[in-house]
Each structure stands twice: as C-alpha cells, then as structure tokens.
Amino acid sequence: MTRGGGKPAFEPRRMPDRLDERHQLSERVAAYVREAIMVGDLRAPEFIRTERLADQLGVSATPVREALMILHSEGVVRWEPRRGFRVQSITARDVEDLFEVQAFIAGELAARAAQLLSAEDVARLRATHAELERAHAAGDTDRTERLNHEIHRTINRAGGTGRLTTLLNLTVQYVPRHYYGRVDGWAHASAHDHEDVFAALEAGDADAARAAMTAHAKHIGRLLVEHLHRVHAFDGDTEQSVS
Numbered sequence: 001m002t003r004g005g006g007k008p009a010f011e012p013r014r015m016p017d018r019l020d021e022r023h024q025l026s027e028r029v030a031a032y033v034r035e036a037i038m039v040g041d042l043r044a045p046e047f048i049r050t051e052r053l054a055d056q057l058g059v060s061a062t063p064v065r066e067a068l069m070i071l072h073s074e075g076v077v078r079w080e081p082r083r084g085f086r087v088q089s090i091t092a093r094d095v096e097d098l099f100e101v102q103a104f105i106a107g108e109l110a111a112r113a114a115q116l117l118s119a120e121d122v123a124r125l126r127a128t129h130a131e132l133e134r135a136h137a138a139g140d141t142d143r144t145e146r147l148n149h150e151i152h153r154t155i156n157r158a159g160g161t162g163r164l165t166t167l168l169n170l171t172v173q174y175v176p177r178h179y180y181g182r183v184d185g186w187a188h189a190s191a192h193d194h195e196d197v198f199a200a201l202e203a204g205d206a207d208a209a210r211a212a213m214t215a216h217a218k219h220i221g222r223l224l225v226e227h228l229h230r231v232h233a234f235d236g237d238t239e240q241s242v243s
Helices: 025-038 050-057 063-076 091-115 119-137 141-160 162-172 177-182 186-192 194-203 206-230
Strands: 079-081 084-087
Touching: 025 050, 025 063, 025 177, 050 063, 050 162, 063 084, 091 141, 091 162, 091 194, 091 206, 119 141, 119 177, 119 186, 119 194, 141 162, 141 177, 141 186, 162 206, 186 194, 186 206, 194 206
Parallel strands: none
Antiparallel strands: 079 084
16 A cells, blocks of 8 residues: 555554444454545555555454455445455545535434433533533544534434434444544534534524534535545645645
8 A cells, every 4th residue: 555656555543442342343444444545545546455454453354354345345445356455536526425415414313303302411412512622622632523423422312213323324434533633624613513503402493403413514524525635635636735
C-alpha cells in the first residue's frame, strides 16, 4: 500500500477497543479499512495487501481476508484474481448521497424522539452536551466524539424502530468516526449544531427536530467532502486545495 515515491499510503492506527465485545474480529478489521477509505488514507487504485495489513494490525491473515470480502460485497474494494484487493474510487457525489440518506433517517428519528423524550431526558442530553463543549474546548477530540455519539444514540433509540435504526446504522458505518479529530470542523459542529435540536426536543416540535437534525447531518457531510478534497482523495482532484 504505497503511493508515489514509496510513501506509505496511510499510518495504521489501533483498532478501537470499544468494538471488541460487539463485533467479530473480521467486522472490526472491515470497519477499520472502511473508515480509512472514507477519510482518504486509503484510496483508489491502491491494492490492500492482506499479509501486510494483518501485520500492521497485529492479527492473522484470516480475519483480514474475511474483512476484505465483506468490503468487496459492499463495492468498497474489488477482488482481482492473482493481484488482490483494490480500493474502488469514491466520489464527492457518493459521500453527499450517503449523508443525504443519513440525514433523512436521522431527521425522522429526531422527529419521533421529540414526541417521546421527557423534559428530564432532554436535560440529561444538555448535561452531556455541556461535557462535550468542555472536551472540545480542551482539544480532547476522542472524548468529544464519544459524547457526540452518546447524544445521537440517545435520540435515535428514543425515536427508533428496529428496522429504521438498522437502516441508519448501515449508513453510519461509512462515517469515519474514529478519525474524528482529522476532519476540520467536525468537533466544532458537534459543539454548536445541537442547540436547535435540543430546543425542538424541549418544545416537542417534531417538524423543527426533523429540520434541525437533517441540517446537522448534511453539515457533517459537507465537512467530510471538503476534507476529502483537501487531501485529494477524489478522482480528478488537482494538487491545489479547494477554497
């Protein structure tokens, strides 16, 4: 996995411990590679070498091969006989479409939550958000991400049915959450976009909650597209950063 001049394609990071109890190893590896592609650390037309990735992650080759087959079934990578797994191209439209779908589902869940969450529930969300703001101010992006995830999970579970939350999870898995601090603006968006959502939840206003959550999800998507342009992850990107 190299680029021009022999530079490594990406610096391997440790797979997050919080996935340990909930995922099989192959799913954890798939999540790791999926996020690396979505943040631009791995990109087309690079090959992912099974043995090298296994060595970098400290696992055997079997779960890596299983993970890459999962990603092949998703169209994220492609198996080429006698050559290996090649990363497939991702476009700005792909990312925009992903967040359009996510925004629609998250908006609907927030609308339902507005009719179900109590004043005490929203007060707890605000208390969690206050912790998030302190973490953001301190530059603790890992804690900011964890608290942001907790807020969204609470809202989604309150308004969710099994099928709808499953659909949301299918889109969320492509969001590079564990690279949170790498995407400019994400921590700031988490610290500042939630107020409109909370106000709508407090008022029990389903339409306002839907609009606020939809706007927040689309904002996050735009920031990821801008990041991917800056690191020249899309086909056709030039060496000039976008303004």
